[in-house]
Amino acid sequence: MEFVVRIPIEARAPGTSAPGRPRRRLGLVSVALLLAVAVPSPAAARDRDQQPEPARFGVLLWQKEAEDLESLAGLRRGLELWRAGGELDVRCAEGDPAEAARLARALRDDGARVLFAVGSPATQAAVAAVPDRPIVFTAVRDPLGDGIVRSLMGSRQNVAGTSDRVDPVEVLALTKLVVPTTSRLGVLRSQGPRSAAAAGEVAQARLARQRPGSIELELVERIVVEAPPRADAGPERDAFVRALESAAAELAREGIDALWLPDDPHVLPHAGRIHAALRRERPAGSAPIPLVASSLGPVRAGDAVAGLSVDREMLAMRAVELAREIVTTGVDPGILPVGGLRAVRIVVHLGAAHADGFEVPLPLLIRADAILGEDVRDGARDATGEDAAGGDRGGRDGGR
Amino acid sequence: MEGADRTTAEAVPAGGARGGGSLVTRLFVVLVLVGLATAALLVFGFAPQTTRTFRDASEELIGDGARALWTQSRDDTDQTADLLVGLIRETAEARRRTLLDLPLGLYGGDVERIRERILEQDGERARQLERNVVVLAGEIERRAAERIDATLVELRARQGRLADGFAQRLRGSFLLVAGLLLVATLTILGFGLYRSVIVPIRALQRATRRIAASAEDSPAESAWPELPAARGAGEIAALTADFRAMVERLRLSRTELHRLNSELEAEVERKTGQLVQAAKMASIGTLAGGVAHEFNNVIGGVRGCLREALEDTPEPARREPLEIALRATERARGIVRQLLDFARPPVERKERVDLRALVGEAVALAMPQARRHGVSVEAEAFVADANRAVDPALVDADPGALHQVFLNLLTNAIQAMPGGGTLSLDLVLDADAIEVAVRDTGVGIAPEHLPHVFDPFYTSKDAGEDPGQRGSGLGLSVSYGIVQVHGGALTAESAVGRGSTFRVRLPRRANEG
Numbered sequence: 001m002e003f004v005v006r007i008p009i010e011a012r013a014p015g016t017s018a019p020g021r022p023r024r025r026l027g028l029v030s031v032a033l034l035l036a037v038a039v040p041s042p043a044a045a046r047d048r049d050q051q052p053e054p055a056r057f058g059v060l061l062w063q064k065e066a067e068d069l070e071s072l073a074g075l076r077r078g079l080e081l082w083r084a085g086g087e088l089d090v091r092c093a094e095g096d097p098a099e100a101a102r103l104a105r106a107l108r109d110d111g112a113r114v115l116f117a118v119g120s121p122a123t124q125a126a127v128a129a130v131p132d133r134p135i136v137f138t139a140v141r142d143p144l145g146d147g148i149v150r151s152l153m154g155s156r157q158n159v160a161g162t163s164d165r166v167d168p169v170e171v172l173a174l175t176k177l178v179v180p181t182t183s184r185l186g187v188l189r190s191q192g193p194r195s196a197a198a199a200g201e202v203a204q205a206r207l208a209r210q211r212p213g214s215i216e217l218e219l220v221e222r223i224v225v226e227a228p229p230r231a232d233a234g235p236e237r238d239a240f241v242r243a244l245e246s247a248a249a250e251l252a253r254e255g256i257d258a259l260w261l262p263d264d265p266h267v268l269p270h271a272g273r274i275h276a277a278l279r280r281e282r283p284a285g286s287a288p289i290p291l292v293a294s295s296l297g298p299v300r301a302g303d304a305v306a307g308l309s310v311d312r313e314m315l316a317m318r319a320v321e322l323a324r325e326i327v328t329t330g331v332d333p334g335i336l337p338v339g340g341l342r343a344v345r346i347v348v349h350l351g352a353a354h355a356d357g358f359e360v361p362l363p364l365l366i367r368a369d370a371i372l373g374e375d376v377r378d379g380a381r382d383a384t385g386e387d388a389a390g391g392d393r394g395g396r397d398g399g400r
Numbered sequence: 401m402e403g404a405d406r407t408t409a410e411a412v413p414a415g416g417a418r419g420g421g422s423l424v425t426r427l428f429v430v431l432v433l434v435g436l437a438t439a440a441l442l443v444f445g446f447a448p449q450t451t452r453t454f455r456d457a458s459e460e461l462i463g464d465g466a467r468a469l470w471t472q473s474r475d476d477t478d479q480t481a482d483l484l485v486g487l488i489r490e491t492a493e494a495r496r497r498t499l500l501d502l503p504l505g506l507y508g509g510d511v512e513r514i515r516e517r518i519l520e521q522d523g524e525r526a527r528q529l530e531r532n533v534v535v536l537a538g539e540i541e542r543r544a545a546e547r548i549d550a551t552l553v554e555l556r557a558r559q560g561r562l563a564d565g566f567a568q569r570l571r572g573s574f575l576l577v578a579g580l581l582l583v584a585t586l587t588i589l590g591f592g593l594y595r596s597v598i599v600p601i602r603a604l605q606r607a608t609r610r611i612a613a614s615a616e617d618s619p620a621e622s623a624w625p626e627l628p629a630a631r632g633a634g635e636i637a638a639l640t641a642d643f644r645a646m647v648e649r650l651r652l653s654r655t656e657l658h659r660l661n662s663e664l665e666a667e668v669e670r671k672t673g674q675l676v677q678a679a680k681m682a683s684i685g686t687l688a689g690g691v692a693h694e695f696n697n698v699i700g701g702v703r704g705c706l707r708e709a710l711e712d713t714p715e716p717a718r719r720e721p722l723e724i725a726l727r728a729t730e731r732a733r734g735i736v737r738q739l740l741d742f743a744r745p746p747v748e749r750k751e752r753v754d755l756r757a758l759v760g761e762a763v764a765l766a767m768p769q770a771r772r773h774g775v776s777v778e779a780e781a782f783v784a785d786a787n788r789a790v791d792p793a794l795v796d797a798d799p800g801a802l803h804q805v806f807l808n809l810l811t812n813a814i815q816a817m818p819g820g821g822t823l824s825l826d827l828v829l830d831a832d833a834i835e836v837a838v839r840d841t842g843v844g845i846a847p848e849h850l851p852h853v854f855d856p857f858y859t860s861k862d863a864g865e866d867p868g869q870r871g872s873g874l875g876l877s878v879s880y881g882i883v884q885v886h887g888g889a890l891t892a893e894s895a896v897g898r899g900s901t902f903r904v905r906l907p908r909r910a911n912e913g
Contacts, residue, residue: 081506081513314501321503343497350535359543362479365536366487369528374535 006087055086057323058107058115062122063095067312071118071139074316081317082324093122100125108133114323117161118316120146127159134326134333137161138319139312141263143338145196154335160326162318162339164310165197166294168205170344171260171308172215177346177364178290178306179258186256186289187221188247188274190240190266198264201294220256222247224267241270248274249281252289261293261304271298279356288358302352302373305360310341350374423596423635430592434585438577446577450570457562465555472547476540483536487529494525600636603628604643611647677854678884681742681877684856689743692736699736703729738874742856742881750886752909755793755834756782759806759825766810774820775813775840781827793827793834794909797886805879805890809838809902812875816842816900833888835905845894853892854880 059075061068076088089107093100104126107115115135117123123137127148140148140163149155152163175185187205189198202221208214224243244267251259259278261271271291275298278289290305291298298304318339326333346364351373353360365371498521507513607627627644706726713719760782770777781790795802813823821841828835845853852858857873876890883890887907894900 078503078506081503083508311501314503317503317506318501321505324505341497341501343494343501350539360539362483362536362539363486365532365539366483366529367490368532371532371535374538 006089055084055327056110056112057084057086057088058104058110058112059088059090060100060104060107060115060117060122060126061090061092062100062119064092067139068118070312071316074313075116075118075138075320077313078317078320082320084324084327093125095121097121097125101129104129113327116316116319116323120148123148123159123161127157131158133158134323135159135161136319136323136326136333138316139164141165142197142200145200149338152338154337156334158333160322160333160336160338162315162322162341164312164315165340166201166308166310166344167208168201169208169214171201171262171292171294172205172208172217174306174308174346175217175258175260175292176215177361177367178292180361182257183216183218184254184256185217185219186251186254186259187219187262188224188244188251188259188267189221189262189264190224190244192264192266194265195267198262198267198294201262220251220254222251240266241273244270245273245277248277252278252281253283255283255286256289257287258290258292261291261298263294268293268295268297271303272301275303288356290353290356290358296347299347299349299352299372302349302355304349305353305356305358306346306348306364306368309345309347311343311345314343315339315341345369347372425634426592426596427589430588431585434581434588438581441577441581446573450573453569454566457566461555461559461562464558465551468551468555469548472544472551476544480540491525491529495522498525597636600628600640604640607643607647611650673851674884674889677880681854681856681881684877685743685881688739688856692739692743696733696736696740699729699732703733735874738878742874742878750796750798753795753797753799753802755795755802755836755906756790756827757784758799758802759827759836760784762803762806762810763825765807766814769811770814770823773814773817775817776820776822778822778824782825791829793829795834795886795906796909797906798882801882802886805882805904806836806838808875808879809904813838813840813842813900813902816840816844818842821899830908832908833905834908835903837901837903839899839901841899844896844898845892845900846896850892850894854890 057075057079059072061072072090079088089110089112091103091107093103100122104115104117108130112133115126115130115133117126117135117137118139119137120140120142123135123140123143124146126135126137135158137143137148137159138161140146140161142165143149143155143161143163144152148159148161150157172185175182187202189195189202202219206219209217209219224240224247248259259274261267261274267274271293275291278291282289291303293299293304293307296307296309299307318341322333322336322339325331325336346368347370348360348364348368349372350360350365354373499518502514502517504514507517627647628640703726706722706729710719710722710726713722760779763777763779763782767777810823817823817840822839823841824839826837826839828837849858854876855873856877858877859873880890883904883906889903889905891903891905892900893903
């Protein structure tokens with residue numbers, strides 16, 4: 001079933017304050033968006049009357065995950081700040097690449113001046129299907145590795161956008177925050193078709209360690225060469241998971257202080273098994289080995305103690321800024337460098353740490369942008385501020 | 401017997417305890433004293449020391465706990481300060497990064513909206529920090545609680561170790577005190593037992609050995625060793641007293657035995673003498689009897705011849721020598737009759753005889769002779785008095801023979817007092833014997849003659865005396881034999897110049913009345 005939402009873009013008057021930010025209340029955001037579609041505001045109707053040719057912006061979603069909706073909210077808010085007016089035509093491919101390509105062409109055919117693509121699969125489909133319309137992507141972890149751009153300094157085609165890539169230096173810093181005395185950091189990734197981002201992260205981390213003043217850490221890397229499974233079940237998957245567990249156990253026996261899971265979509269779904277292997281195989285009497293991830297999935301699942309992410313809403317607003325530049329100045333999208341955010345979000349799962357007997361350093365709690373798995377003293381409210389009953393708190397593959 | 405009874409009564413007093421109390425009582429008193437000393441030691445010595453030790457240990461424990469908590473509080477304060485500094489730095493850095501990430505191009509240079517956005521971000525950041533601080537406070541509280549719990553656990557463990565050590569020291573001290581008290585008690589008890597039991601028993605043992613040795617060596621009463629004094633515990637003192645009483649009774653028994661032995665020896669010696677005398681007299685009597693029989697026949701022939709010669713001789717001048725010769729034969733026949741009496745005592749037939757009457761008749765016959773010699777006779781026991789009731793002195797005897805005995809003794813006594821004197825007769829009635837004592841105040845018999853006075857033909861009368869007065873030396877011998885034939889005894893005592901006493905002791909006839 002095709003997911004189509006047309007959202008009138010509201011140009012807020014100066015001095016009007018934005019409503020309470022629903023960044024972390026993703027469930028409420030979804031409901032609000034749907035309500036906004038169903039009931040067009042009077043101001044939007046007034047703008048349509050003043051602008052005979054309203055601009056149309058298309059949004060192609062790969063799935064309706066919370067993070068995708070967060071990006072969608074950022075796009076909407078950015079367009080409101082831009083005062084672009086017109087409509088935001090949102091369509092979701094439901095994880096189907098062909099549908100994504102079709103929807104991308106449909107958005108172009110419906111007159112979208114700029115096509116926003118959220119996430120790497122949607123962007124790849126849009127780039128392949130629509131070569132003649134500016135495409136601005138957001139929340140693409142590795143646009144270069146995914147073949148979306150030819151260079152981070154410019155795509156040299158009709159594509160520009162922002163990446164949610166996290167600087168590996170930040171991962172190393174996070175590791176130091178999690179285990180201040182760490183000297184051996186284990187790394188576990190696979191060698192598959194979608195593991196380029198993870199490999200890139202590790203390579204950049206190695207390079208970062210060579211920079212003067214960088215964090216001194218020994219990276220102990222294990223690469224599972226077993227072919228990644230093509231399905232969620234079956235013998236291939238079991239063999240792959242056993243290989244991951246064996247590699248994790250080997251790392252544990254080698255005396256690593258923490259294990260880093262890069263953004264490997266083959267590995268991250270099995271963070272729970274890896275976590276169990278670490279707990280099982282660590283030498284008797286030694287300290288618990290915390291799991292650190294470059295994404296939030298393992299953290300939300302309660303497997304990783306800490307993980308990193310970026311503000312997807314802000315990242316989407318930065319993508320709107322690129323679109324504005326393309327529309328208003330007519331700049332070629334191919335020369336715009338891939339954008340990103342300096343600020344990273346640290347999410348800590350206190351419950352996971354407590355379950356492992358791991359004592360989270362207090363500076364990490366100060367630094368955290370979200371703390372999961374811990375009831376605060378004055379109620380059962382989740383310390384993240386998010387609705388305890390809403391949102392997807394874990395078990396999601398890839399954390400994307 | 402009275403002395404023995406008295407000693408026994410002293411040896412076993414009522415309650416069996418004497419002097420310083422029974423051994424059980426003494427031991428009880430000693431144990432009570434030791435218990436009181438122990439209690440005093442515990443109350444006034446051990447308990448205060450224990451309290452001080454416990455208080456010092458508790459103060460040390462509390463001090464360590466306070467220092468640990470103070471150190472923890474200081475560390476928490478330092479950590480909180482570091483956290484606050486880090487919080488400020490992180491806030492500034494996060495704000496800087498957030499500002500740099502702002503899509504300023506979308507604001508179109510609208511400073512107001514940019515300011516509004518910044519304030520919005522600051523607010524979000526502030527709310528996030530507030531939430532973080534809440535979590536942080538909870539975490540700090542939890543960790544502080546864990547550290548406090550760990551500290552308390554450590555303190556409890558230390559307290560447990562201190563308590564264990566204290567209890568161990570307490571046990572050690574108690575064992576030491578108990579051991580010392582036990583040693584002291586045993587020493588006291590041992591010394592007390594040594595003084596109360598061992599020493600008196602050893603003294604008794606030494607005394608027993610000395611008594612045994614002295615009794616064997618010398619039975620004399622003066623040779624008995626000094627007995628130990630009754631001292632020590634009640635039982636031991638009683639035992640010593642009993643031992644003393646027993647030894648006293650033994651000493652008395654031995655003395656009596658010694659006396660009886662002496663008497664027995666004397667009696668044996670006397671009986672032996674009597675046997676010797678009897679044997680001697682029997683042999684002499686046999687000889688004398690044979691000689692007297694033959695001689696009596698000769699004398700009979702001579703008397704017949706002399707009577708015929710007298711019948712044939714009418715002239716007085718010639719008859720006088722014949723008559724002298726006839727009287728001589730008469731005398732010779734008397735001597736021969738005495739010899740025959742000596743050889744075969746003239747006991748014809750025994751009958752009941754009252755010695756009072758028999759002796760009284762003999763005295764009456766001797767009175768004329770006594771008066772001639774100026775001898776006074778005292779024989780009240782043998783004088784018949786109708787107004788006086790007396791026990792009869794009955795014996796089974798030949799009255800003629802006994803009469804001869806007493807007449808002979810009276811005659812000898814009168815003859816022993818030629819210058820006068822006193823002849824006294826006494827009668828002693830025993831349960832089974834009757835003794836008649838004949839005493840004179842005459843010249844007495846020399847000690848060398850006394851053992852031979854009953855020998856035949858032995859006489860103390862001077863040979864130059866009147867032949868009619870000189871004895872044949874057979875009177876006492878015959879009397880001796882007559883008394884002996886009656887189962888009695890004739891004994892003599894004498895002192896030169898003071899007189900002699902002859903005692904006739906005869907078996908008493910049972911009183912028929």
